[in-house]
Amino acid sequence: MKYQRPKGTADILPDEAVAWNYIESTAKKLFDNYRFHEIRTPIFENFEVFSRSAGDTSDIVTKEMYDFHDKGDRHITLRPEGTAGVVRAFVENKLYGPEHIKPVKLYYTGPMFRYERPQSGRLREFHQIGVEAFGSESPNLDVEVISMGMHLLKKLGIHNLKLVINTLGDQATRKAYRSALIAYLEPHFDELSEDSKVRLHKNPLRVLDSKDKDDQKLVADAPSILDYLTPESASHFETVKNLLETLQIDYQVDASMVRGLDYYNHTIFEIMANDKALGKGDVTVCAGGRYNGLVEELGGPETPGIGFGLGVERLLLLMQAQKAPLPTISPLDVYVVGIGDETKSETLKIVETIRNNGFSTDQDYLDRKPKSQFKTADRLNAKIVITLGNDELAQKVVNLKVMATGDEQQVKLEDVYDNFPKLFGKFLKK
């Protein structure tokens, strides 16, 4: 095998593409009910769009960006996530203008890129479905976005869903909490894992997220951000929780949950699914939160925002593991068997006529024997097989066989041409 796809990429073959289409169309229908509209932004952006939004110290920016300099020496990055580009487009196209109804609600789907070591459900080119809503601080919006994510996953047949939420508060909250956390961790500096030692200075909140067992013990007694919320932040979070209860959406608060991207504040959430088939522990399929301040960061007016991203590959893995229903390629309506070279032009006319009547139709292209053609018709799950040989051609008739029952009848060729739908209906009713 000479050529291989680049590391961490995947070919989505026809059988699987059907599932992808199903997921995307299901999402689009649901999002439309919530009045979120599609936006398509470039797959690459200027490096600064991401470095500015995600945070210079975030792992995404420091080690996972797929970036390069183009022939004009522009520093380009293949988008590692969807929000930054959408925010950039929101600002650049002035969607904050008064003529746009607020909140401006958008969704996107498409490939994202991160330069990291591939594993199952983790690729260098992967796909996300994401939503963003700009221009409202209402906790109602937080809850609607969360609810929409939950609904989508449920609609796609995922069960054992777990919603985990937390709040990062506002600027003042984070500042206060940051110093409190550092004050708590610094005396234990030597006990921290190597990774956490680095994180302590760069981004202390990330220490909370450490998988290291000793770190976790330390972190267990660390101050909670929930005790440092400003009154406004606390009240926002309270309202979000109350509204979730109003909608009877179960949730857990995890005060140590953080975000890999710096732009988040206030409500953050993750929707996880637990499935033994996917190994131990919970898998996060959908994650998001508020990012008031990001629009300003990218040069727009002060505009609050909130959104989520959902990993399509992970979702598919989950759906397969949980045996969620997935569509398959639709069965064939009609297969046309031609016997002998002389029938070639007639079978071509027949398949084209039937197709133009809205039925899926196929025929043999390999000059195979009738038996083989029937075998193929059977494999393709054809409902009806039309057979045409020299005799039929001379008599201007055709044999029509219903595969499920084996019934075969001769019908006039002109009936096929004049009114195929009627013919099809007549034979399939039996």
Add this chain to the structure above:
RNA sequence: GCGGUAGUGGCGAAGUGGUUAACGCACCGGUUUGUGGAUCCGGCACGCGUGGGUUCGAUUCCCACCUACCGCCCCA
């Protein structure tokens, strides 16, 4: 980026330093000179991830690389 496991036909899977690389499934063909889902028969890797090396000889030994999978990091 680090550590580990693996890589044989479309798929699954045996195998050995040395004649024609098992077997199963799938596929193709025949048994039925124009009719499917059954049986039986036959066909199907000039090649064992790629490139080097050792050797009289390598799919089998060594090295490098590539890729996949698992763990770490991180995350969707």
